[in-house]
Structure formats: structure tokens, C-alpha cells
Amino acid sequence: MSASFALALQAARDAAAGQHYPQSTLYMVATPIGNLADITLRALHVLQLVDAVACEDTRHTQALLRAYGIDKPAASLMALHQHNESQAAQQVVQRLRQGQRVAYASDAGTPGVSDPGARLAAAVRAEGLRCVPLPGASSVTAALSVAGAVAPQAQESGFVFAGFLPARGAERVAALQKLALDGRCVLLLEAPHRIRELAQALGTLGTRPVTLARELTKQFEEISTHAAQDLLPWLDGAPQRARGEFIVLLHPAQPREDESAGQDVLRLLLQELPTKAAVRLAAQITGSSRNALYAAALQIKGDAGD
Template identity: 75%
Template sequence: MSASFASALGAARDAAAAQHYPEGALYIVATPIGNLADITLRALHVLQLADTVACEDTRHTQALLRAYGIDKGAAQLLAVHQHNEAEAAQAVVQRLQQGQRVAYVSDAGTPGVSDPGARLVAAVHAAGLRALPLPGASSITTALSAAGAVAHSAEHGGFVFAGFLPVKNAERASVIAQQLAAEPRCVVLLEAPHRIGELAQALGVLGTRPVTLARELTKQFEEITTQPAQALTAWLDGSPQRSRGEFVVLLHPVPVAGNDGESLRVLRLLLAELPLKSAVRLAADITGASRNVLYDTALAWKRDGANGTDAESDAAD
């Protein structure tokens, strides 16, 4: 056990032991995404209490448990990962039916979102058994909280979780052009370090749309930066270190023009007579609206095949 966690187990018992932890239940336990200190006291207590710890990688989880001073034998660890989740879920159900408490952890973060766990929880519910969540670290919410990328508006509020995009270049480009480019809300993507360069290049078609890259979250070399989509590749190329670590990528909401509708009305009229760039430049000069915002709005109209009438009406409401 790491000396820095010597008192953590006692504190976990004092803080969490009074709660009832039913037998025959699956406990979904969030674990740190990098910094070992980001473990909850309730998670430590349940990991001690569990008869079985189901996990993505038994070696990784054994090392994690030992860092906290929790000793589980090999028979108490059960591998449940993306390649065997359907079959291993039945083994978990059998242990639950025997009255065991089973804790499930992914390699990092909250299980069942981008990591395995959804099929396991579905199988547990299908068997009429309980699945109890223990919230904690999540790379998704961690990045969102520090990026300022979620709009608070009735029309474009919230965010969309898209996870990992297709690996093949053509498929990835199609998703970006046909789905993500037209999505006005914040979009959350995940990417591995060996593919971040390809993703950055593909996102370049989004032009000036702000994109936040968050890497090595909660670790010593954590880095969070926001760049125009077209500048992502240049930023990554600025240092070899910038392509290391797991990435959360946030596409900021598509900006919309002013809410009085005047800039939209002027832009629509100019677009009917002039090329897009000229119309945007003149609309910005006439109304004082942001040229970048007007440009992105005009592109959005073009993608949607609209002439701006509906958008103008909405903005005037």
C-alpha cells in the first residue's frame, strides 16, 4: 500500500460503513482517470466489502487495489471486458444469485459510458437483480467542467456524447461532415494518442469552430487548450508531448448571430445577391455583428439548405 493512502481505508469505513450495502447486488464503481487521490471513500469501502471485483484488466485492477491497501485473491477478480462482456455477464449474474456483492470497475473512470459495463448492467437488470451506482471520476464531465463549452440556452443547450469516431478515414470524415458539422450543441469525442493527429486533421473542415483538446486529465502533465478547428493540427505539431495521453475532444456549440434578428435579416438579404464571404463582410460592417459568427451562421444555413428565414424568425422571438 502506498503510504499516502495508509489512513484512507479507516476513513472510508468511518464515513461509509453506516450505509446499507445489500447482498446479491452489482456495484458500479468509478475509479480515478489518472490521479489516484480521485477515489471516493464509498468506493474504497465497497471495494473492501465486495466478494468479487469484476474488471476490464485483472492485472491493472489488482495493482490499483494494492495501491489502496486492499487485498483480493485471484479467485475474487473476474475479467469482464469488451471481448467477453456478454458471456462474463452471466458469470456475474450467477455470483449475484449466490448472494455475493460484486463490484465492477473499468480501467479508469465511470464504467458503462465509453468503457464496457452497459451489457453487464443490462444482464443484471434482466435477471431481476440490482445495480447500484457509486459516482466518481469521469473524463467526460472533467473536461466539460473546465472548457466552458456547454451553452445554456433553450435551443442549443446541453451536450451530445459521440465517443470514439470510426477509425477509417472515409467513415470518420463522413460522420464529421454529415452529422457533427450540423450539430449546434457541444459534442464530446474521445480519442487515443496514436489517432489524435488524424482526428485533428479531419476536424479541420469545421473551420473556425472552437475545439477544446483535453489530455492527461488529472495527471502531472495535464493540458487543456481551445483552438479553432482549422488550427488543431498545427497546435499538435508544435510539440511531440502534445500528442501523448488519452484525449477528450469538445466541439463547442455552433455560434449564432445576435438575438435581435437584425444581423440575420441583413445577412439573408445580402446572401441572395452576393457570394458568401462578401455577404458576411458587408453584414458585419452594417450591423456590427461578429464576422466569424455571421460566417459560421451562413455556413450552417448552407449545410441545412435554408435561406435563413426560419433562423431570423427564431432570433426575433
């Protein structure tokens, strides 16, 4: 532990120790997404106070706690991740019923936002027990705060958090195009080994602005906004641009008054599906006429064969 975090622990005690921390309570603790200094004073105090820490990866969380000078015995750390969340949640409930205070921390960021934690909170609340949020770092809100994604005047505001898209081709294209038709900001998560594939799919959105935010809060943080059609060339411009975890933010779309949206979706689906299936799915996604889409599909197929 560095001297700076020793001061932080003292500041946490001074600032937070006088508050009420009831027993038989689950504390959902947001942890840094890269920069250790992004921990809150209340989180530091609660992590010292609780009887047990449930966490996505016990080794990762133990290392995090030790970085702050918090020493917890190994027996007080409980593994709770996406593969065992329902079962492990019952162990947490049992501890809470014994009067213990339990914290939950995912590997990075706010629990329950793409990370485990939602099922745990649901199980605790279903038993009539208390669940207290300790807000803090989140890659979603970090990216939103700097993207400058402003909706056109008189258009619906807000944003949609979609997380990771389906991995399979046709399902991925359909999900992406359905989200692209939403007039609000759309936030996606993507891993480095699939970012080029996503950028290629987004290219069909033409000039719609897209912000890529990678390695947020870390030394090599990079935030860059481009027209959707320029994303793939930009990624290919330097090897490091495809490294790290990504937040991908589709800026609000300009209102469209023509029928081209349905044909844009259709054109993508035809790359993965037979004509009839592509037409049916494009009609479901966009609300466009199936007959019109079928005629457009024949035209697209005819143009491709020329």
C-alpha cells in the same frame, strides 16, 4: 500502500460502513482516470466489502487495489471486457443469485461510458437483480467542467457524447460532419496515433472553438482551446502535444443561416467518395437539396482541376 491511503481506508470505514449494502447486488465502481487520490470513500469501502470484483483487466485492478491496501485473492477477480462481456455477465449473474456482492471496475473512469459495463448492467437488471452506481471520476465530465463551452444565447444547451469515431475515412468524415451540425457541445475520444487525422478533419470547421484535453488528472495534464483550423499547427508545434489519451470537445456552433453547411460536408466527402455518393450522403446528413449539392460538387471539381 502509503500512510495517506491507510488513513483513507479508515476514513472510508468511518464514513461509509454504516450505510446499507445489500447482498445479491452489483456495484458499478468509478475508478481514477490517472490520479489515485480521485477514488471516493464509498468506493474504497465497497471494494473491501464485496465478494468478487469483475474488472476490465485483472492485473491492472489488482495493482490498483494493492495501492490502496486492499488485498483480494486472485480467485475473487473476474475478467470482464469488451470481448467477453456478454458471457462474463452471466457469471456475475450467477454469483449474485448466490447472494454475493460483486463490484465492477473498468480500467479507468466510470463503467459503461465508452468502457465496458453497459451490457453487464443490462444483463443484471434483466434478471431482476439490483445494480447500484458508485459515482466518481470521469474524463467526460472532467473535460466539460473546465472547457467553458457556452452555447450562444437562445441556442439549445446540453452536450452530445460521441466517443470514438469510426476508423475508416469516409465513415469517419461523415460521422464527424453530422455531429458538427449539432448545435450542442460534442465530446469525442481519440487515441494519440489518430489525433492528427482528427485535427485535420476538424480544420474544415474554421473558427469554431475546440478544446483538447489530454492526460487528464495526470502529471502532464494539458487543456488547450483553439479555433478548429488552428488545431493541427498547434499539435505540430511540440512533440508532447500529441501524446496521451484525448478528450476533444467541439464548442457549440454559432447558428448558421446559409447553405454553406451542406457544401462543407460535401467538400470533405468528395475527398473520399465518388461525386454521386458524396452528394447523396451530404444530402442525407444536412437535409440540403441534392440538386444544389450536385451543382456545387461539379463546381468544386471544376475549381480543383483549374
